Amino acid sequence: MLELNNVYKTFNLGTINEKKALNGVNLKLEDGDFVTVIGGNGAGKSTTLNAVAGVWPIDSGSIIIDGVDMTGLSEHKRAPYLGRVFQDPMNGTAATMEIIENLALAARRGQRRGLKWGVTKSEKKKYREMLAKLDLGLEDRMTSKVGLLSGGQRQALTLLMATIKKPKLLLLDEHTAALDPKTAAKVLELSDKIIADNHLTAMMVTHNMRDAIIHGNRLIMMNEGKVILDIKGEEKKKLTVEDLLQKFEEVSGEEFSNDKALLG
Numbered sequence: 001m002l003e004l005n006n007v008y009k010t011f012n013l014g015t016i017n018e019k020k021a022l023n024g025v026n027l028k029l030e031d032g033d034f035v036t037v038i039g040g041n042g043a044g045k046s047t048t049l050n051a052v053a054g055v056w057p058i059d060s061g062s063i064i065i066d067g068v069d070m071t072g073l074s075e076h077k078r079a080p081y082l083g084r085v086f087q088d089p090m091n092g093t094a095a096t097m098e099i100i101e102n103l104a105l106a107a108r109r110g111q112r113r114g115l116k117w118g119v120t121k122s123e124k125k126k127y128r129e130m131l132a133k134l135d136l137g138l139e140d141r142m143t144s145k146v147g148l149l150s151g152g153q154r155q156a157l158t159l160l161m162a163t164i165k166k167p168k169l170l171l172l173d174e175h176t177a178a179l180d181p182k183t184a185a186k187v188l189e190l191s192d193k194i195i196a197d198n199h200l201t202a203m204m205v206t207h208n209m210r211d212a213i214i215h216g217n218r219l220i221m222m223n224e225g226k227v228i229l230d231i232k233g234e235e236k237k238k239l240t241v242e243d244l245l246q247k248f249e250e251v252s253g254e255e256f257s258n259d260k261a262l263l264g
């Protein structure tokens, strides 16, 4: 489904701010894999997701999504294959538009504008059902402006919008980090459900080791721009935070450090 072959990326090459962010990333995701991504500060987690999305060109290596070589393609050309949700709840939705308008926009992504804008009855019914599944009462607020929603409600809606066209790959970049723990847990639960119901392949960056262990079928750890651990199957199910910290030290020879890391 996703293949990253020897991906390298250096920012600000030849300047005092030169930073080798990706240092030969290799990763193969199977169809339906849900991989959680952890690592210390500046390990290259977000940069890996940005490389997949084509935010900028990589220096070398290749990126294949669903059998298509995306390496030279623009972010725009890759967009139909991808759904993305970021940390900031303000990021994925249009605050001054209604919930129903946001969903309709997401559903029409990639289509020519100028078509009739009205939302049909059957679309409305579909959106209502989708919203009801979130169990946040949003199905009764379809004409509310999104700016009135809480951060958690907004992230849940963003998740729906990012997956409404069933992307080949869903990229979640610390999408619950700005939420309080209870809301974060709820949005994570919804993420699990949406990924499972739609049989999506997904990558989720998190600084919370426990969430990385609980969610997904596979866990990778990054350090200094490389994947240094890849744990799946039964081994992942049995993992503890202590195991992870120990493995990190074994493989990297350093102590794990991330200002944001939640180990508990």
Ligand SMILES: Nc1ncnc2c1ncn2[C@@H]1O[C@H](COP(=O)(O)OP(=O)(O)OP(=O)(O)O)[C@@H](O)[C@H]1O
Binding pocket: 011, 012, 019, 020, 021, 039, 040, 041, 042, 043, 044, 045, 046, 047, 048, 207, 258
């Ligand atoms: N657009 C950019 N321009 C310059 N440097 C960048 C850019 N994007 C990332 N970097 C640098 O690349 C390195 C990897 O960053 P990245 O955001 O991928 O880390 P991360 O693993 O997500 O870390 P964190 O947990 O701290 O968010 C960092 O040193 C970062 O400062």
